[in-house]
Amino acid sequence: MRTIRQRTANSLLKSALVEEGAYRTVAQAVTWLSSFAAERPQVVREITFEELGEWSFAEKTGDLVHKSGQFFRVTGVRVSTDLGLLTSWDQPIIDQPEIGILGIIARDIDGVMHLLMQAKMEPGNPSGVQLTPTVQATRSNYTQVHQGSRPRYLDYFLNRDRSRVIVDQLQWEHGSAFLKKRNRNVVLEVDDDDLPAEPGFEWLTLGQVKKLLEVPNLVSMDTRTVIACLPIVDAHRKDWRSEIGPNVVTSLGAAALDSLGSPEAHSADYEVQSWLTDLKCRHHLTVVPIGLSQVSGWHRTDRAISHSDAPFFRVIAVDVESRSREVVHWTQPMIASRPRGLIAFVISQIDGLLHVLVKARAEPGSADTLILGPTVQSALGFESTRTSGDRSGIVDLVANAAADDIRYSNVQSEEGGRFHHVESEYRIVEIADGDRLSLPPEYLWLSLRQVHELLQFGLLSVEARSLLACLSFL
Amino acid sequence: MRTIRQRTANSLLKSALVEEGAYRTVAQAVTWLSSFAAERPQVVREITFEELGEWSFAEKTGDLVHKSGQFFRVTGVRVSTDLGLLTSWDQPIIDQPEIGILGIIARDIDGVMHLLMQAKMEPGNPSGVQLTPTVQATRSNYTQVHQGSRPRYLDYFLNRDRSRVIVDQLQWEHGSAFLKKRNRNVVLEVDDDDLPAEPGFEWLTLGQVKKLLEVPNLVSMDTRTVIACLPIVDAHRKDWRSEIGPNVVTSLGAAALDSLGSPEAHSADYEVQSWLTDLKCRHHLTVVPIGLSQVSGWHRTDRAISHSDAPFFRVIAVDVESRSREVVHWTQPMIASRPRGLIAFVISQIDGLLHVLVKARAEPGSADTLILGPTVQSALGFESTRTSGDRSGIVDLVANAAADDIRYSNVQSEEGGRFHHVESEYRIVEIADGDRLSLPPEYLWLSLRQVHELLQFGLLSVEARSLLACLSFL
Numbered sequence: 001m002r003t004i005r006q007r008t009a010n011s012l013l014k015s016a017l018v019e020e021g022a023y024r025t026v027a028q029a030v031t032w033l034s035s036f037a038a039e040r041p042q043v044v045r046e047i048t049f050e051e052l053g054e055w056s057f058a059e060k061t062g063d064l065v066h067k068s069g070q071f072f073r074v075t076g077v078r079v080s081t082d083l084g085l086l087t088s089w090d091q092p093i094i095d096q097p098e099i100g101i102l103g104i105i106a107r108d109i110d111g112v113m114h115l116l117m118q119a120k121m122e123p124g125n126p127s128g129v130q131l132t133p134t135v136q137a138t139r140s141n142y143t144q145v146h147q148g149s150r151p152r153y154l155d156y157f158l159n160r161d162r163s164r165v166i167v168d169q170l171q172w173e174h175g176s177a178f179l180k181k182r183n184r185n186v187v188l189e190v191d192d193d194d195l196p197a198e199p200g201f202e203w204l205t206l207g208q209v210k211k212l213l214e215v216p217n218l219v220s221m222d223t224r225t226v227i228a229c230l231p232i233v234d235a236h237r238k239d240w241r242s243e244i245g246p247n248v249v250t251s252l253g254a255a256a257l258d259s260l261g262s263p264e265a266h267s268a269d270y271e272v273q274s275w276l277t278d279l280k281c282r283h284h285l286t287v288v289p290i291g292l293s294q295v296s297g298w299h300r301t302d303r304a305i306s307h308s309d310a311p312f313f314r315v316i317a318v319d320v321e322s323r324s325r326e327v328v329h330w331t332q333p334m335i336a337s338r339p340r341g342l343i344a345f346v347i348s349q350i351d352g353l354l355h356v357l358v359k360a361r362a363e364p365g366s367a368d369t370l371i372l373g374p375t376v377q378s379a380l381g382f383e384s385t386r387t388s389g390d391r392s393g394i395v396d397l398v399a400n401a402a403a404d405d406i407r408y409s410n411v412q413s414e415e416g417g418r419f420h421h422v423e424s425e426y427r428i429v430e431i432a433d434g435d436r437l438s439l440p441p442e443y444l445w446l447s448l449r450q451v452h453e454l455l456q457f458g459l460l461s462v463e464a465r466s467l468l469a470c471l472s473f474l
Numbered sequence: 475m476r477t478i479r480q481r482t483a484n485s486l487l488k489s490a491l492v493e494e495g496a497y498r499t500v501a502q503a504v505t506w507l508s509s510f511a512a513e514r515p516q517v518v519r520e521i522t523f524e525e526l527g528e529w530s531f532a533e534k535t536g537d538l539v540h541k542s543g544q545f546f547r548v549t550g551v552r553v554s555t556d557l558g559l560l561t562s563w564d565q566p567i568i569d570q571p572e573i574g575i576l577g578i579i580a581r582d583i584d585g586v587m588h589l590l591m592q593a594k595m596e597p598g599n600p601s602g603v604q605l606t607p608t609v610q611a612t613r614s615n616y617t618q619v620h621q622g623s624r625p626r627y628l629d630y631f632l633n634r635d636r637s638r639v640i641v642d643q644l645q646w647e648h649g650s651a652f653l654k655k656r657n658r659n660v661v662l663e664v665d666d667d668d669l670p671a672e673p674g675f676e677w678l679t680l681g682q683v684k685k686l687l688e689v690p691n692l693v694s695m696d697t698r699t700v701i702a703c704l705p706i707v708d709a710h711r712k713d714w715r716s717e718i719g720p721n722v723v724t725s726l727g728a729a730a731l732d733s734l735g736s737p738e739a740h741s742a743d744y745e746v747q748s749w750l751t752d753l754k755c756r757h758h759l760t761v762v763p764i765g766l767s768q769v770s771g772w773h774r775t776d777r778a779i780s781h782s783d784a785p786f787f788r789v790i791a792v793d794v795e796s797r798s799r800e801v802v803h804w805t806q807p808m809i810a811s812r813p814r815g816l817i818a819f820v821i822s823q824i825d826g827l828l829h830v831l832v833k834a835r836a837e838p839g840s841a842d843t844l845i846l847g848p849t850v851q852s853a854l855g856f857e858s859t860r861t862s863g864d865r866s867g868i869v870d871l872v873a874n875a876a877a878d879d880i881r882y883s884n885v886q887s888e889e890g891g892r893f894h895h896v897e898s899e900y901r902i903v904e905i906a907d908g909d910r911l912s913l914p915p916e917y918l919w920l921s922l923r924q925v926h927e928l929l930q931f932g933l934l935s936v937e938a939r940s941l942l943a944c945l946s947f948l
Contacts, residue, residue, distance in 0.1 A: 099755050168748035170755075184755055231744070270705070273930060274642035281573050281644075281658055367841070456747060457931045 007108070008166060008189060009234060010243050015113035015206040016232050016473055017248055022109040023203050026211045029131075032202060033218065036119040037129035042322040044123045044420075048302040052317045052331045062293020064315070064333050072096035072418075074305075074315055074333055076295035077179065081362040083283040083370060083442065085389045086382070090295040092305055092315050093364060094335070094418060095179045096138075099170065102222045103135040103157045103186040106166060107195060107203065114203040115187075116153070116195075117223070122416030123320040124334055126423060130220035130416065131212060134201070152198055156188055163188035167229040169455075173462050174414070175363025175371055176380050177313065177335055179289075182458075185226045206230065210472045216411040217423065221466055224412070228465035229455065232473075233260035252354070252407060252430070253473030256448055259353040265447035266350045266435055275444055276360070276370075276459075285362040285369045304336075312381035313337035316420060334420040340411070341379030341424030343463050344398045347407065348434025348445070355434060355445040357394075358464065372454060373461040375443070379414075379424050392440050401429040408470050426467050481582070482640060482663060483708060484717050489587035489680040490706050490947055491722055496583040497677050500685045503605075506676060507692065510593040511603035516796040518597045518894075522776040526791045526805045536767020538789070538807050546570035546892075548779075548789055548807055550769035551653065555836040557757040557844060557916065559863045560856070564769040566779055566789050567838060568809070568892060569653045570612075573644065576696045577609040577631045577660040580640060581669060581677065588677040589661075590627070590669075591697070596890030597794040598808055600897060604694040604890065605686060608675070626672055630662055637662035641703040643929075647936050648888070649837025649845055650854050651787065651809055653763075656932075659700045680704065684946045690885040691897065695940055698886070702939035703929065706947075707734035726828065726881060726904070727947030730922055733827040739921035740824045740909055749918055750834070750844075750933075759836040759843045778810075786855035787811040790894060808894040814885070815853030815898030817937050818872045821881065822908025822919070829908060829919040831868075832938065846928060847935040849917070853888075853898050866914050875903040882944050900941050 019026055049057070054067045064074035073095045080088040105116040120132040137151050156163055167187040172180075197203050204212075209227060213219050233240050240257050249257065259265075267275070298307050305315040316336045321329050346357040360370045361377065376398045378385045388395045408428040413421065431437070434445055446454070451468065454460055460468075493500055523531070528541045538548035547569045554562040579590040594606040611625045630637055641661040646654075671677050678686075683701060687693050707714050714731050723731065733739075741749070772781050779789040788810045795803050820831040834844040835851065850872045852859045862869045882902035887895065905911070908919055920928070925942065928934055934942075 165744060165748045167744070168751045170751050184751060270639060270641070274639045277642045277644050277658060 008113070008164075009231070011108045011111055011113040012166070012206070012230060013232055013240055013243055014111060015115075016210070017207055017244055018112050018205045019207045019211050019474070021114060021203060021205045021208050022112070023197070024208070026208050029202060029204060029208060029212060030215060030218070033119050033129050033131060036200065037121065037127070040121055040323045042121050042123070042128055042320065045319045046303060047317050047319045047331065049317050050302060051319065052333070055317070055331065055333060057292070061291030063291055071332075074292055075179070076290045076292045077364050078288040078290050079286070079364045081283065081285040083279070083285065083360070083362040090290065090297055091312065091364065092292055092295055092298065093179045094177055094181070096181050098139045100138040100183045101135055101157050101186060102133050102183050102226050103188065104226050105134045105153060105156055105163070105195070106187055106189045107192070108189070109203065112205055113189075114205055115209065116197060116201055117204050117209065119200050119202075120220070121322055122220075123318055123322070123332070124413070124416035124418065124420040124422070125220075126217045126413050126421050131209065131218060131223055132220045133222055133226050136222055152201075156190065157186055160188065162192065163190045166231070167226070169229055170458055171225060171229070171462065171465065172365075172367065172371065172458055174380070175365035175461060176382055177418075178365045180365055180367055183225070185229050187226065187230060207474065210470070210474075213412075213470050213472075214410060217413045219412070221413070221415045221462070224466040224469035225462055228469040231452070233257050249473045255349045255352060255354040256471060256473055259355065259448040260452065262353055262447065262449060264351065264353060265450050266355055266445045269450065272444065272446065272450055279360050279442065280369045283362065283369055285366065287364050307381070310381060311384060313422070318420060335380070335418055335422065336420040337380045337422045341422075342376055342385055342399065342427065343374050343379055343424045343467055344376040344427040344429060345467055346375045346394065346398060346434065347428055347430050348432065350435050350445065353447050355447055356451060356468075357434065357443055358446055358451070360442045361461070363461070367458070371461045372459050373464045374467050377463050379463065380422065392438070394443065397431070398427065398429050401427070405429050405431065408472070410470070412466070412470075426470055428467070428471065482587070482638075483705070485582045485585055485587040486640070486680070486704060487706055487714055487717055488585060489589075490684070491681055491718055492586050492679045493681045493685050493948070495588060495677060495679045495682050496586070497671070498682070500682050503676060503678060503682060503686060504689060504692070507593050507603050507605060510674065511595065511601070514595055514797045516595050516597070516602055516794065519793045520777060521791050521793045521805065523791050524776060525793065526807070529791070529805065529807060531766070535765030537765055545806075548766055549653070550764045550766045551838050552762040552764050553760070553838045555757065555759040557753070557759065557834070557836040564764065564771055565786065565838065566766055566769055566772065567653045568651055568655070570655050572613045574612040574657045575609055575631050575660060576607050576657050576700050577662065578700050579608045579627060579630055579637070579669070580661055580663045581666070582663070583677065586679055587663075588679055589683065589701075590671060590675055591678050591683065593674050593676075594694070595796055596694075597792055597796070597806070598887070598890035598892065598894040598896070599694075600691045600887050600895050605683065605692060605697055606694045607696055607700050610696055626675075630664065631660055634662070636666065637664045640705070641700070643703055644932055645699060645703070645936065645939065646839075646841065646845065646932055648854070649839035649935060650856055651892075652839045654839055654841055657699070659703050661700065661704060681948065684944070684948075687886075687944050687946075688884060691887045693886070695887070695889045695936070698940040698943035699936055702943040705926070707731050723947045729823045729826060729828040730945060730947055733829065733922040734926065736827055736921065736923060738825065738827060739924050740829055740919045743924065746918065746920065746924055753834050753916065754843045757836065757843055759840065761838050781855070784855060785858060787896070792894060809854070809892055809896065810894040811854050811896045815896075816850055816859055816873065816901065817848050817853055817898045817941055818850040818901040818903060819941055820849045820868065820872060820903050820905055820908065822905050824909050824919065827921050829921055830925060830942075831908065831917055832920055832925070834916045835935070837935070841932070845935045846933050847938045848941050851935075851937050853937065854896065866912070868917065871905070872901065872903050875901070879903050879905065882946075884944070886940070886944075900944055902941070902945060
């Protein structure tokens with residue numbers, strides 16, 4: 001009973017290793033997404049805060065709020081911590097105290113799990129359309145606050161009678177931009193052989209989604225975070241080789257699958273636990289809510305709220321005209337950030353098992369003192385690689401990696417409903433003998449099984465989950 | 475590497491199954507504790523708040539505070555939730571925003587792990603002395619705020635060079651009385667064969683501590699919560715039978731050890747995860763800090779703060795004269811509660827594996843919407859069994875259990891540094907065919923392995939941990 005049903009597990013593993021789906025090739029999926037976008041022109045213009053109309057700065061706090069009190073609110077926090085280079089600062093932050101659903105419907109087709117993926121436009125997407133989960137719904141969506149139509153397939157997630165759960169976890173969004181915002185990441189398996197992919201939806205394998213992650217900015221952050229939760233190889237099931245043909249996976253892929261399925265790891269689980277406990281006890285993170293007008297060091301023009309001298313993200317206002325959204329015209333605040341970030345994992349095969357080098361960070365929107373993230377997370381203006389102050393050489397190792405050592409490199413964007421063209425290079429760098437690397441205390445090598453276990457309990461940041469999704473076994 | 479070192483694991487398992495330690499029998503340990511108390515008379519008197527001296531009610535908030543700003547503070551919260559019968563209330567709560575250490579030093583003696591246990595007086599202990607961990611230290615203790623002497627053996631926990639970690643976890647205290655208070659529960663193994671048990675300390679096996687749990691109020695809550703974290707049988711190690719002689723454990727003990735070591739369980743892990751996620755999404759818990767003077771429905775006399783009509787706990791003031799504490803005379807506020815509570819687990823052998831019936835509760839001091847606790851937790855005035863409003867019959871099943879079905883029953887007290895004679899009957903009731911019991915959504919059967927995994931991530935309440943410690947395998 002512990003493990004996911006055997007048939008589901010095998011079907012998932014094959015899904016990760018198959019790039020030819022039942023209905024569409026990878027090339028056809030790209031074409032489908034392009035023509036979807038072409039048919040739905042979307043015009044997004046930066047406007048002044050004045051032009052936001054239904055959004056305005058609240059008198060007392062200066063917070064940027066919608067007149068309905070719904071959606072979200074841009075407010076401010078005063079942060080102090082002794083973990084990381086930045087020890088005290090103010091910043092704007094998004095407060096959206098509701099749990100959204102990011103849900104994917106899955107179905108076994110001839111022994112291979114297929115995921116019902118959606119083509120969707122969001123105002124912040126660099127190239128308009130992206131591949132998203134079957135359902136992305138805020139509570140406002142399904143309680144119809146903004147009078148749009150009810151998201152298709154939503155009923156599967158509200159009423160589970162026709163499905164079996166594979167993934168159902170609460171996961172944190174960006175702790176650097178959201179105040180304790182969680183989403184419910186769900187994957188449900190349905191038996192309905194006739195369940196149609198309605199227009200704008202396609203059944204794809206996990207391997208196909210991973211292949212599409214080689215195209216810049218095409219697979220949405222929401223998709224990445226959900227597929228990162230999938231149990232490809234269960235920790236108690238070490239026979240993945242017997243389920244797939246020989247020579248299907250690369251040696252790196254084999255080290256990854258072995259790492260997912262093995263109880264062994266460079267640090268024992270109780271050592272990982274102790275490392276986390278020690279960091280939480282040694283460091284503090286204090287986050288005091290302040291009004292947006294109290295945020296010190298930032299200034300507001302008629303079009304942006306920016307930091308006076310640091311390259312932090314900006315708060316801007318946009319006007320959106322779109323034929324693919326339920327509401328075809330609206331305005332909203334967004335988070336913008338230039339230049340492009342760098343989000344990277346250093347990985348290494350230690351005793352034949354793939355390990356990733358995680359870093360513990362104190363982020364203002366975290367639930368606890370710290371959250372585990374990628375080795376390098378230079379994004380939204382935090383931890384700029386140029387000014388990282390890194391003396392360990394780890395940032396340099398990533399930023400200056402030889403092409404031969406780069407296992408993944410592509411531009412991906414953050415969620416396009418709140419982030420406006422926020423792009424980062426997602427990079428995975430493999431090094432030999434990672435266990436010989438001298439590490440500052442906030443870094444630790446974890447096996448993929450350990451990462452997956454910590455992930456289930458909400459301890460992996462959205463950036464880490466997002467990047468892990470890019471790891472292909474092929 | 476994943477599992478604890480094999481020798482340590484075997485030594486721990488034997489420790490749980492051995493009631494004859496290297497130095498003391500159970501009877502000698504009882505005698506030792508009694509004579510320790512006899513030599514250290516402690517007089518605890520209830521006094522007026524006025525007589526507290528260095529403690530007073532702050533002008534603005536009405537909070538009960540120490541003039542140094544140290545120790546802790548009694549403040550107020552306004553709570554609303556839709557999980558549980560009580561949906562909105564105000565209450566006093568203890569705010570002590572520092573992480574204390576509850577640490578036990580362990581040492582293998584002839585293949586059996588021994589724990590260095592301490593005899594210690596606390597003002598709230600019903601019978602004065604209790605068996606406590608090697609070290610109980612608040613940050614104030616080791617930064618010497620109250621000018622006492624430095625706790626013995628503390629250096630082992632501050633400097634780990636001479637030990638290996640077995641347990642190192644952050645665990646929550648009572649969510650009904652403390653505002654997000656955590657302790658660091660630590661067990662360290664030392665190799666030092668000559669490490670002496672100083673006066674007031676003894677080396678005992680885990681089996682002996684469990685045996686002492688049959689004496690009322692003798693084993694402190696702090697001891698219970700730390701030993702509950704010990705990995706007696708690792709989930710990846712199913713060979714516990716080969717390590718111990720035949721017929722050592724009871725059939726219940728065997729079902730417990732099997733449950734700890736098996737990947738199987740009544741609900742699969744992903745179903746447990748989904749159950750937790752669903753409850754957190756369906757329910758809310760709002761806790762608004764208010765000053766103690768704002769707490770509505772409570773009234774203050776010169777000697778107590780009590781609820782006007784509900785049988786909640788009271789805040790009182792005490793004067794302590796003691797020869798065993800570093801400071802021999804002091805005053806402090808405490809939490810008192812009458813009548814005696816009932817804290818109980820229903821257990822059942824399902825498919826040969828011991829399962830416990832946990833209940834999810836929203837507690838004002840919780841970090842998240844809910845925490846998992848015992849089946850019945852009628853304590854500190856919450857969920858009185860008489861007024862439980864329980865329609866499922868589960869409370870009745872526990873309260874009216876036949877003597878034959880009661881596997882454990884004894885009076886235990888909550889931590890005597892903050893709780894004044896707060897006693898509950900700790901009870902474990904076994905039922906047959908637990909899986910056939912019709913359960914409201916906030917209850918779930920978990921195997922002991924699942925309980926232990928969730929416990930590591932801080933999801934088990936102190937009451938649940940405390941009660942699990944009472945489960946003997948013998």
